[in-house]
Structures are given as structure tokens and as C-alpha cells.
Amino acid sequence: MVNPLTYVFRPKVTEKFEFSDSELEALGSELKTKVNRVFGHSLAIRELDSGSDNSTEIEISNLAGPYYDIERFGISFVASPRHADVLLVTGAVTLNMAEAVLKTYEAMPSPKFVVAVGDDACDGGIYKGSYAVLGGVDKILPVDIKIPGNPPSPKEILRGIFSLVKKSRYSLSDS
Amino acid sequence: MNSNKNTVSFLVSAGSKSRGNYQIPSNSAALATPSVLATRYSTDLMINIAGKEPKIIKGKNNEFYIPLTEKEFLTTVPALSEKSFVLISLFCVQNFEEDPDFTLFYIFRLDGFTDVFAFMRYVRRETTSIATVFPSACWYEREIRDGFGIEFTDAFDKRRLFLHEAYPEGFHPLLKSFKNGKIKAIKNPKEAYPFKKVEGEGVYQIPVGPVHAGIIEPGHFRFNVIGEPIFNLEIRLFYKHRGIEKLAEGKNPSACIPIAEAISGDETIANTVAFCTAVEKISGIEIPERANYLRAILLELERIYSHMGDLSGMITDIGFPRMTTPFLILRENIFRQNEFLTDSRFMKGVIDLGGVKKEISGEALSKLSLYLKTFVSQFESATEDAHTSSSLIDRFSTTGVLKKKLITPLNITGPIARAAGTKYDVRFDHPYGIYKDIPPERTIKIAGDVLSRFEVKAAEVLNSASLINKLIASIPGGAIIAETTEFAISNIPDGYALSMVEAARGQNLHWVYVRNGLINRYKVRTASFCNWQAIEHAVLRNIVPDFPLINKSFNLSYAGTDL
Structure with missing residues (x-):
């Protein structure tokens, strides 16, 4: 019979991951403190693409990857809007997606927050004046924070989430 | 620097070999160089069928344009399909070179040849479908119908493609008469999109999307399943249609x-x-x-x-x-x-x-x-x-x-x-x-x-x-x-x-x-526009839990399809 403690004390099998980004770490630990306090240790995000060019999705999913790994800061991406505190919307809202965007928002429990990610989500970007889009996300949902960029980098998105958490502390205590 | 010549000549010889004793006849002057064999092959087919040499316009990038009468077009297209030509695109242009109506461009290529050519077909508000001969034409024709309002009268699938229910009937954004700008969308549309119906004992449907569980783009997948294996899959896209062409x-x-x-x-x-x-x-x-x-x-x-x-x-x-x-x-x-x-x-x-x-x-x-x-x-x-x-x-x-x-x-x-x-x-x-x-x-x-x-x-x-x-x-x-x-x-x-x-x-x-x-x-x-249709076929008889894996192995772009 193997003593299970040997699994704990034997050398780790994973390789050392040589990567450090002090700026990210500092931002992350500050964020973690805020998430702990404001959102009870866990901030659940639902991502929604309302008509982006797909690069923003790639950057958001990079946040969950091994480099940024934002789950260690208490932030997780959830599959259902019913589990989400924050809706992260990318892309100008197309006519074909408008109904789905509204339904997703309505499915979220209150209090809920909306973040527009990328230039097109902020104000319609290059699609301004196109018959096929309504414009930025604020045309259809109440937007709390806008993160500009084409696309914004993972760190910029994280900074945006941080400013939302700071801001929402006040709005949560109001209600 | 010689590698290009070698590649081309290799491809050309392989191509002509596979077509038996096909001889290069002296056709139009526009087709003098050896790299335009696909076009020449098609024009020779046309001479055989229609009995006269078509006009050929040389394009700027090793492509050729062949304006055709309706009769020439209808007789030649099935022959192209038989000879394994590939329809790589089909699109419509309004008022092309002072033409008062619409010009349809059917772009073809043939394996082994570096040139591509376009059949130009002049149409007004109505025309006929070639989707039974070239299946890939189906989506293009629906796209043209949405964009320009041209009806393909004998098409087997006349549903709208990129204009979903929010768009009013009769709205065709790519017409020159439409100036780009806000339109009045239909709120709470009553009509639902008619998906292909599959009925029978033990058949059930799984609707998925447009919003998916992961961090991915929107699209709708309608599975018809018997037990675990997928019996039919219909993919509905264009949720991200942003009006890029307009x-x-x-x-x-x-x-x-x-x-x-x-x-x-x-x-x-x-x-x-x-x-x-x-x-x-x-x-x-x-x-x-x-x-x-x-x-x-x-x-x-x-x-x-x-x-x-x-x-x-x-x-x-x-x-x-x-x-x-x-x-x-x-x-x-x-x-x-x-x-x-x-x-x-x-x-x-x-x-x-x-x-x-x-x-x-x-x-x-x-x-x-x-x-x-x-x-x-x-x-x-x-x-x-x-x-x-x-x-x-x-x-x-x-x-x-x-x-x-x-x-x-x-x-x-x-x-x-x-x-x-x-x-x-x-x-x-x-x-x-x-x-x-x-x-x-x-x-x-x-x-x-x-x-x-x-x-x-x-x-x-x-x-x-x-x-x-x-x-x-x-x-x-x-x-x-x-x-x-x-x-x-x-x-x-x-x-x-x-x-x-x-x-x-x-x-x-x-x-x-x-x-x-x-x-x-x-x-x-x-x-991605063409490759999406491959997924509908590749998933058949696979179990539903393998769908995400199969989808990812193709990894197609929704944005690039929806435009």
C-alpha cells in the first residue's frame, strides 16, 4: 500500500513555467482583493459575441489560458448567462443578433453589469452607418464600462474588468 | 527562381495527362500562353457544344471573362460539371460596364491549371438555378437573392440566407438604389426560419445557439438525432452579418x-x-x-x-x-x-x-x-x-x-x-x-x-x-x-x-x-463560406458529444462567412 502523502511530497511532475509579468501580477492581485470583497470571492463572466471580427474572442479566451490564467484572481468564464455577474459583449450589435443579445441579458440575474469590448462594441466602429448594425452595445443594453481597442490586448481587457469592479462597488452599495 | 516554372509545367502536364489525348487547338489569341489551359479547355467544350467560338476578355490577374448568351450558358454548365470543373464563386454585379441590369459571374477552376475563368450571364429579375449541377451554387444563389432580389425560379432552396427575420421582405441591400443607412427592423417577427424537418419514430431535435456555451462566435446548429448518432445537421449562420460588401x-x-x-x-x-x-x-x-x-x-x-x-x-x-x-x-x-x-x-x-x-x-x-x-x-x-x-x-x-x-x-x-x-x-x-x-x-x-x-x-x-x-x-x-x-x-x-x-x-x-x-x-x-457545408456532411453518424471536436477540427470563421 502506497502512502498517499508521498504524492504530496514527491517532486512535482509539471515543468516550471518561466514567465513573469510583474504588471499583470500586480494588477491581478489588486483585482483579486476587490473581487473577494465586492463579489464574494468569485466574479462570473459570460462572453457574448454580437458581431465582432473574432479577434476579440481570441484575446478573451487567451485570458483563461496559461499565460494570464485569470481564474487565479477569482474570475471565471461561465457557460450560462444565468450564472453570470458580467456580460462581456464584443462587436457592433448586428440586426441578426439583436434579439439574442437581449435574451442573453434578460436571462442574467440582477445585479448585472455589461462591458463593451473592442472599438466596434464601444460605438459601432467601422460599421457606423451600415444597414446591418444597430451600433455600439449601448444602443441596446446599459453599458457600464467600455474597453476600446482593435482588439484590446488581454491586459487591457483585464484592466477594464478591474475598473468595473472598482466602479460596481459603489453601485452595489447604492442598491 | 526556376522552381516556379517547374511547378507550373509539372502541374500543367499532370493535368493534361489525366485528360487523355486532349489536344491544345489554336483558339483565341487571348489564350496564347500555356498557363491558361482551363479556360481554353472550357472554350473548346463550348465550341463543341454551341458550335461557335465565345468572346474572351483577359482579366488583370490570370483570370478570363467569357460573356455568354443564355442558351450557351445553359448548355455548357452541365458539361463543365461532368468534366470536374469546380465552381469557386458566384456573385452578382449591378450595372456592370453600363449594362442596365445584372451580371452574374460564375467563376470556375480546374484541377492542375493555374488560370480561372468566369462565365458572365446577363439576367434581369429572374433566372434559373444551377444548384442541381453545382451543389455549391445553392448558398451563392440564396446570397444573391437576398442581396439583389433576383429570383432563381427553379431553385430547390429559396429560403433567405444572410437576411434574417429582422429584415423586412423586399429589402435588398446590395441594389444600387439602396443608399447605405439605418433601416426599420421588424420587431418580434412572427415567422420562424423553416429548418429542414425530419420526422419518424425516435427522431428528436437538438437546437444549439446562436449563443454557445464557450467563448466562440454565434451560429445555430440544428441536430436531428436518432439515439446518440447524428442523423442530420443543418447549420444556420449569418448572425454576424455586418454588411461588409455594401x-x-x-x-x-x-x-x-x-x-x-x-x-x-x-x-x-x-x-x-x-x-x-x-x-x-x-x-x-x-x-x-x-x-x-x-x-x-x-x-x-x-x-x-x-x-x-x-x-x-x-x-x-x-x-x-x-x-x-x-x-x-x-x-x-x-x-x-x-x-x-x-x-x-x-x-x-x-x-x-x-x-x-x-x-x-x-x-x-x-x-x-x-x-x-x-x-x-x-x-x-x-x-x-x-x-x-x-x-x-x-x-x-x-x-x-x-x-x-x-x-x-x-x-x-x-x-x-x-x-x-x-x-x-x-x-x-x-x-x-x-x-x-x-x-x-x-x-x-x-x-x-x-x-x-x-x-x-x-x-x-x-x-x-x-x-x-x-x-x-x-x-x-x-x-x-x-x-x-x-x-x-x-x-x-x-x-x-x-x-x-x-x-x-x-x-x-x-x-x-x-x-x-x-x-x-x-x-x-x-x-469558411464553402467549408461550413463540409461540417454538415462530416458529422453524420457521429455521436453528438463528438460534434464540438469535429467542429473545432474544421475551426471555421463565422465572421468571415457572415460578412
Whole structure:
């Protein structure tokens, strides 16, 4: 019979991951403190693409990857809007997606927050004046924070989430 | 520098051999060079059928335009299908060259030949469908019906394509009479989209989307399932239709570059290179050699990071995070290389008309070359690890088989087609830029399952890395943008050109028509538009839990399809 403690004390099998980004770490630990306090240790995000060019999705999913790994800061991406505190919307809202965007928002429990990610989500970007889009996300949902960029980098998105958490502390205590 | 000639002559001889004792007759003067055999072959077919020689207009980029009467068109098209011509695009232009009505362009290619040709068909409000002869025409015809209001009276599928229920009936955005701007959308539409109905004992439906569980783009999948296996899948897309083609109309060619970049974020370079090449052909700009090299380096970097995402995604979808991680780490490193070279992780704002906008110094390039050495060894060990996992092989092997016989009728291209036994690659078959002189290596698998797609994409990452090293080793100095660009663009003549690029997902086709210095019509057809139909076939008889894996192994762009 193997003593299970040997699994704990034997050398780790994973390789050392040589990567450090002090700026990210500092931002992350500050964020973690805020998430702990404001959102009870866990901030659940639902991502929604309302008509982006797909690069923003790639950057958001990079946040969950091994480099940024934002789950260690208490932030997780959830599959259902019913589990989400924050809706992260990318892309100008197309006519074909408008109904789905509204339904997703309505499915979220209150209090809920909306973040527009990328230039097109902020104000319609290059699609301004196109018959096929309504414009930025604020045309259809109440937007709390806008993160500009084409696309914004993972760190910029994280900074945006941080400013939302700071801001929402006040709005949560109001209600 | 001889390799191009060898490639072409090799392809030509292989092509003519496979067609038996086909002789090259002396036809039109426009078809004098040996690289236009597909066009010549088709015109000879036409002479046989219709008994007279058609008029041939030479395009600017090794493409040919053949205006046809309705009768000639109807009799020749079935013959083209019999001879395995591939319909690679079909689009409509209103008021083409002073024509009062509509011109339909049916673009064809033939395996083994570098030229492509367009049948031009003149129509008014109604015409007939060719979808029973060329199945790939189905989506194009629905697209044209939505855009221009042209009815294909005998089409078997007349449902709307990119205009969903929110758009009023009778609205056709690509008509010249419609000036781009806000329209009144239908609130709470009553009509539901008529999906294909499957009925019978034990058949049930699984509707999925448009909003999915993961961080991915929107689309609707309607499964009809008997027990666990998928009996039928219907994919409904175009939720992200942003009106890209209309947006380009009336714009200056240089103002269209951000639009080309936004077609699909992870095909930024491929689409801008294709768009710029078409405009450069129209305006007669020769881009400098160094710019050609830089474009190819960026194209291959884009292929690497795109394929890396697919590889890690496939492993994620079988729930194997430990194996995924090395691919994700390497991909992030490539994004950082992109940023280091071009100041943009997706290399946006780099390609410009006449060459490239940003100079990449020799020092930066040698740093890239140095990094790729580490990259290759780490990548090789990651793929080797994946191959030694029996559970991974078990899930990948024989899953989601794409049959080779579908590839020609549906114009399926890119690594997914090369994983199913075809060798088509725009970089070889219609070489552009530096690929004329320095062709990449080609990897082909025949099984057509998820494992083959994994292997082909993994091999292409390494092929691209070695090609980048080759390019960096031989890149010449000099200008990065043609000196005459500004003058040529401000004096751009009226004209049109077709250009194709091998994006990470396959053949992207752009057609640009300029009048009075402005874009009159911009048609984009990305590889994903055609390849989506491959998924509907590849999933059949597979179990529903394997669908995410199969979907990821294709990894198609929604944005690039929806436009």
C-alpha cells in the first residue's frame, strides 16, 4: 500500500513555467482583493459575441489560458448567462443578433453589469452607418464600462474588468 | 527562381495527362500562353457544344471573362460539371460596364491549371438555378437573392440566407438604389426560419445557439438525432452579418483596407493581401520584392497562430488540458512575436496598397528566426506527446470523416481538404507574390478524419516555420512600398480584378471592381463560406458529444462567412 502523502511530497511532475509579468501580477492581485470583497470571492463572466471580427474572442479566451490564467484572481468564464455577474459583449450589435443579445441579458440575474469590448462594441466602429448594425452595445443594453481597442490586448481587457469592479462597488452599495 | 516554372509545367502536364489525348487547338489569341489551359479547355467544350467560338476578355490577374448568351450558358454548365470543373464563386454585379441590369459571374477552376475563368450571364429579375449541377451554387444563389432580389425560379432552396427575420421582405441591400443607412427592423417577427424537418419514430431535435456555451462566435446548429448518432445537421449562420460588401461601396480603395481587415480577425493578413493584390492589379502597381517577402512572412505567421489555436482547441474538446497547455503557451509567444514585429498582435494595419506600411528591420527578422528555432523544438515535442496518448488517438481517429468525393462539388479547400486526400493549395495552384519563386512544402493525408486534420495542421505549422526561415535567409533589401503607389491610386483606371490567397482556412477569393476611382463592388468569399457545408456532411453518424471536436477540427470563421 502506497502512502498517499508521498504524492504530496514527491517532486512535482509539471515543468516550471518561466514567465513573469510583474504588471499583470500586480494588477491581478489588486483585482483579486476587490473581487473577494465586492463579489464574494468569485466574479462570473459570460462572453457574448454580437458581431465582432473574432479577434476579440481570441484575446478573451487567451485570458483563461496559461499565460494570464485569470481564474487565479477569482474570475471565471461561465457557460450560462444565468450564472453570470458580467456580460462581456464584443462587436457592433448586428440586426441578426439583436434579439439574442437581449435574451442573453434578460436571462442574467440582477445585479448585472455589461462591458463593451473592442472599438466596434464601444460605438459601432467601422460599421457606423451600415444597414446591418444597430451600433455600439449601448444602443441596446446599459453599458457600464467600455474597453476600446482593435482588439484590446488581454491586459487591457483585464484592466477594464478591474475598473468595473472598482466602479460596481459603489453601485452595489447604492442598491 | 526556376522552381516556379517547374511547378507550373509539372502541374500543367499532370493535368493534361489525366485528360487523355486532349489536344491544345489554336483558339483565341487571348489564350496564347500555356498557363491558361482551363479556360481554353472550357472554350473548346463550348465550341463543341454551341458550335461557335465565345468572346474572351483577359482579366488583370490570370483570370478570363467569357460573356455568354443564355442558351450557351445553359448548355455548357452541365458539361463543365461532368468534366470536374469546380465552381469557386458566384456573385452578382449591378450595372456592370453600363449594362442596365445584372451580371452574374460564375467563376470556375480546374484541377492542375493555374488560370480561372468566369462565365458572365446577363439576367434581369429572374433566372434559373444551377444548384442541381453545382451543389455549391445553392448558398451563392440564396446570397444573391437576398442581396439583389433576383429570383432563381427553379431553385430547390429559396429560403433567405444572410437576411434574417429582422429584415423586412423586399429589402435588398446590395441594389444600387439602396443608399447605405439605418433601416426599420421588424420587431418580434412572427415567422420562424423553416429548418429542414425530419420526422419518424425516435427522431428528436437538438437546437444549439446562436449563443454557445464557450467563448466562440454565434451560429445555430440544428441536430436531428436518432439515439446518440447524428442523423442530420443543418447549420444556420449569418448572425454576424455586418454588411461588409455594401460598406466598401463608394469608398476609396485605401479606405477599404480596415474593412478587409475586419472580414475575419484571424485572417487579417490573408484578406488584406488579397484585397490589395486585386487593387494593385487594377492600377498596375508592381510591389517591391522586399514587400513581397514581408507579406509572405506575415501570411505564414498568421497560418502558424491560427493552426495552433485549432490544435489546442481539438485537445481541449476531448478534455485534456495538460496536453493543450504547451500549444497555448507557444501560440501566445507567436502573438508576442507578431506584436514585436508589427505593433499589433493580429498584425492589423501593416499591409497597404503597394506593399507594406511598416518596415521590419533585419535585426527583428533574425530575432524571429532565432525564436522559431526554439519554437520548432518545443512544438515537435508537444505534438509527439499528443501522438503517444492512446486516449487522444482513440477520440481523433475515424471521427468526423470528410469524404473526398464532396470536395470538388462543394469547393472545400484548405488544410481540411488536404487532410482528405486532395492537394489543392492556392500557393501552388494559383501562385501569387513570392510563392511563385519559393513554394512551401505540402502535406497531404487521406483519411479525412479529425486525426488527419490534426496531423495536417501540425505539419503545416512546421512547414510555415521553415518557409519563414527560408524567406528571412534570402530577403532582399530595398523599398517596402512601390514609389508610384500614391499616384497610381489617385489615378486608378476603371477596371476589375480577381485575386486569391491561401488563408489558414483555405482559398479566400476577392473580386474588386473600381469605377471613377471608387469601389463599385467588392465581393469577398472566404474559405469558411464553402467549408461550413463540409461540417454538415462530416458529422453524420457521429455521436453528438463528438460534434464540438469535429467542429473545432474544421475551426471555421463565422465572421468571415457572415460578412
